Amino acid sequence: xxxxxxxxxxxxxxxxxxxxxxxxxxxxxxxxxxxxxxxxxxxxxxxxxxxxxxxxxxxxxxxxxxxxxxxxxxxxxxxxxxxxxxxxxxxxxxxxxxxxxxxxxxxxxxxxxxxxxxxxxxxxxxxxxxxxxxxxxxxxxxxxxxxxxxxxxxxxxxxxxxxxxxxxxxxxxxxxxxxxxxxxxxxxxxxxxxxxxxxxxxxxxxxxxxxxxxxxxxxxxxxxxxxxxxxxxxxxxxxxxxxxxxxxxxxxxxxxxxxxxxxxxxxxxxxxxxxxxxxxxxxxxxxxxxxxxxxxxxxxxxxxxxxxxxxxxxxxxxxxxxxxxxxxxxxxxxxxxxxxxxxxxxxxxxxxxxxxxxxxxxxxxxxxxxxxxxxxxxxxxxxxxxxxxxxxxxxx
Amino acid sequence: xxxxxxxxxxxxxxxxxxxxxxxxxxxxxxxxxxxxxxxxxxxxxxxxxxxxxxxxxxxxxxxxxxxxxxxxxxxxxxxxxxxxxxxxxxxxxxxxxxxxxxxxxxxxxxxxxxxxxxxxxxxxxxxxxxxxxxxxxxxxxxxxxxxxxxxxxxxxxxxxxxxxxxxxxxxxxxxxxxxxxxxxxxxxxxxxxxxxxxxxxxxxxxxxxxxxxxxxx
Numbered sequence: 001x002x003x004x005x006x007x008x009x010x011x012x013x014x015x016x017x018x019x020x021x022x023x024x025x026x027x028x029x030x031x032x033x034x035x036x037x038x039x040x041x042x043x044x045x046x047x048x049x050x051x052x053x054x055x056x057x058x059x060x061x062x063x064x065x066x067x068x069x070x071x072x073x074x075x076x077x078x079x080x081x082x083x084x085x086x087x088x089x090x091x092x093x094x095x096x097x098x099x100x101x102x103x104x105x106x107x108x109x110x111x112x113x114x115x116x117x118x119x120x121x122x123x124x125x126x127x128x129x130x131x132x133x134x135x136x137x138x139x140x141x142x143x144x145x146x147x148x149x150x151x152x153x154x155x156x157x158x159x160x161x162x163x164x165x166x167x168x169x170x171x172x173x174x175x176x177x178x179x180x181x182x183x184x185x186x187x188x189x190x191x192x193x194x195x196x197x198x199x200x201x202x203x204x205x206x207x208x209x210x211x212x213x214x215x216x217x218x219x220x221x222x223x224x225x226x227x228x229x230x231x232x233x234x235x236x237x238x239x240x241x242x243x244x245x246x247x248x249x250x251x252x253x254x255x256x257x258x259x260x261x262x263x264x265x266x267x268x269x270x271x272x273x274x275x276x277x278x279x280x281x282x283x284x285x286x287x288x289x290x291x292x293x294x295x296x297x298x299x300x301x302x303x304x305x306x307x308x309x310x311x312x313x314x315x316x317x318x319x320x321x322x323x324x325x326x327x328x329x330x331x332x333x334x335x336x337x338x339x340x341x342x343x344x345x346x347x348x349x350x351x352x353x354x355x356x357x358x359x360x361x362x363x364x365x366x367x368x369x370x371x372x373x374x375x376x377x378x379x380x381x382x383x384x385x386x387x388x389x390x391x392x393x394x395x396x
Numbered sequence: 397x398x399x400x401x402x403x404x405x406x407x408x409x410x411x412x413x414x415x416x417x418x419x420x421x422x423x424x425x426x427x428x429x430x431x432x433x434x435x436x437x438x439x440x441x442x443x444x445x446x447x448x449x450x451x452x453x454x455x456x457x458x459x460x461x462x463x464x465x466x467x468x469x470x471x472x473x474x475x476x477x478x479x480x481x482x483x484x485x486x487x488x489x490x491x492x493x494x495x496x497x498x499x500x501x502x503x504x505x506x507x508x509x510x511x512x513x514x515x516x517x518x519x520x521x522x523x524x525x526x527x528x529x530x531x532x533x534x535x536x537x538x539x540x541x542x543x544x545x546x547x548x549x550x551x552x553x554x555x556x557x558x559x560x561x562x563x564x565x566x567x568x569x570x571x572x573x574x575x576x577x578x579x580x581x582x583x584x585x586x587x588x589x590x591x592x593x594x595x596x597x598x599x600x601x602x603x604x605x606x607x608x609x610x611x612x613x
Contacts, residue, residue, distance in 0.1 A: 088488075089484075103468070103469075109495075110491065110495060111465055111495075112465055112468060112469055112488065112492065113465070113468050114468040114469070127468055130467055133467070144568075153568065224567065224568065225568065227569060227572055230565060242565060242572065245562075245565070245576075245579075251586050252583055252586045252587050252590070253583060255558070256554060256558060256580070256583040256584075256587070257587075259554040259557055259558055260550050260551055260554040260587055262554075263549070263550035263551075263553040263554045263557070264546060264547070264550040266550075266553070267546040267549055267550050268546070301481060301484055306487060307484070311481065311484070313479065313481070326479050353564045353565070354479065354564070356564060357564075
């Protein structure tokens with residue numbers, strides 16, 4: 001009898017059946033999912049700052065004083081050549097107070113190293129240390145699958161679906177009646193009130209303000225987990241369903257033929273490489289800046305025996321949100337532009353595919369969006385706790 | 397009396413809830429498969445190899461060195477807000493593992509090397525394409541012309557690029573990954589076979605019949 005009273009409260013006067021059932025389901029599913037949601041939100045919070053924490057830990061390598069003119073890339077090429085090292089790739093950050101990251105290998109042993117270099121003095125700042133890598137790998141695994149492999153992944157997926165229901169049923173419960181006092185109550189927190197009132201407001205009001213964002217984060221999370229969600233999203237954005245994409249076709253499709261055509265051209269370039277004098281690295285950078293005329297973090301992957309081209313990735317943030325959109329171009333050893341794969345020219349579903357992860361993790365707009373996502377997931381973490389306290393008070 | 401009964405029932409209900417929640421978590425934890433550690437478990441490999449003290453010292457030094465090289469390769473592939481170039485990354489990773497194998501072979505005996513190769517084969521991520529050894533065998537056995545060899549290489553590279561480009565779709569779903577692999581494998585075979593004679597096609601299919609998606613291996 002008492003158990004029924006505690007989990008099946010009486011329907012209030014003038015309370016609609018819809019709201020009553022939403023309240024009951026919100027309670028039951030909340031109690032059921034609280035622990036998992038706590039873990040997923042907490043680990044999401046922690047993981048959000050992975051890059052920033054790594055940068056802080058390696059701040060002596062990552063950050064430099066901006067003094068004087070930047071050295072040309074040929075300086076680093078020559079410096080490393082003297083040490084019998086050959087450059088494999090260079091990362092030139094957009095932020096002028098960050099060091100460049102050069103990956104190079106020993107000409108004899110072919111051992112690869114990645115070091116930070118001061119772009120103003122040329123000083124070799126050494127490699128970073130990954131002391132937190134193990135910690136963040138565990139946090140990520142906890143977040144994705146509770147350290148339980150495929151079973152855990154399905155559990156997380158199921159409980160995120162429950163959480164989505166919780167957010168929507170929470171909105172139903174939050175919805176204030178048309179009275180000025182109640183409307184004001186729904187949007188504010190009475191900080192000076194007693195503990196249980198503050199707790200209630202934290203759950204109710206914070207829940208409302210974070211609803212849309214938590215919903216978005218949850219949906220992008222289950223997009224990664226469930227093919228049916230991927231299909232729904234991609235088809236709605238103009239793409240093909242996954243089952244259509246994986247259908248085996250007779251012969252060679254147009255898409256595959258285009259990629260093969262590009263690969264055949266590269267095969268011919270490999271053969272011609274002996275005759276061609278390689279263009280200087282600074283010229284490649286100049287051509288990149290001419291082709292992609294905006295400020296952005298640039299990565300240049302140099303040609304090798306398997307890849308005859310300079311492959312460049314530049315992150316375009318010159319949009320209203322400052323969101324990071326990657327552009328790709330290739331140059332051959334003559335400096336001729338061979339490929340231009342710009343984000344803005346891709347269809348919407350393709351753009352979403354490329355951004356799905358940074359949209360979920362908050363990296364999409366850099367540190368500002370990471371901080372915002374951290375606050376939102378912190379609220380998400382608090383909701384099961386404040387909700388539990390609300391219920392606990394009633395149970396006492 | 398009624399209040400005491402109510403309080404006692406509430407407490408037992410709370411306790412019941414806590415017990416159910418705790419048991420549920422334990423059950424879930426026990427249901428899960430053993431979570432694979434990130435990276436290779438060299439401690440496990442060392443046990444299987446049964447190394448003497450001299451070998452163990454060299455093994456530890458070598459694996460620590462290559463672990464550092466792997467980390468630096470990964471660091472080189474990470475870009476702010478950008479995408480990992482999977483072809484370049486896994487190509488470098490393959491080279492690093494090959495070098496490690498050459499160095500480790502210098503102090504392992506035949507049986508130990510066999511155990512090492514089996515362990516690495518089972519526990520390292522393979523590129524999805526035909527490897528260089530298989531490519532060389534195809535070119536030799538089928539007596540391919542220069543043009544046919546170029547098409548073989550181009551089709552193989554196109555296959556790898558298409559498969560990696562679809563990664564965001566099949567990520568975390570091994571069945572879906574296998575479907576994409578099969579789709580692009582059919583395309584690759586069609587492209588290659590379009591330049592081969594009937595006899596060459598038969599021989600080619602025989603040589604690649606064991607190739608499978610990495611998630612199916």
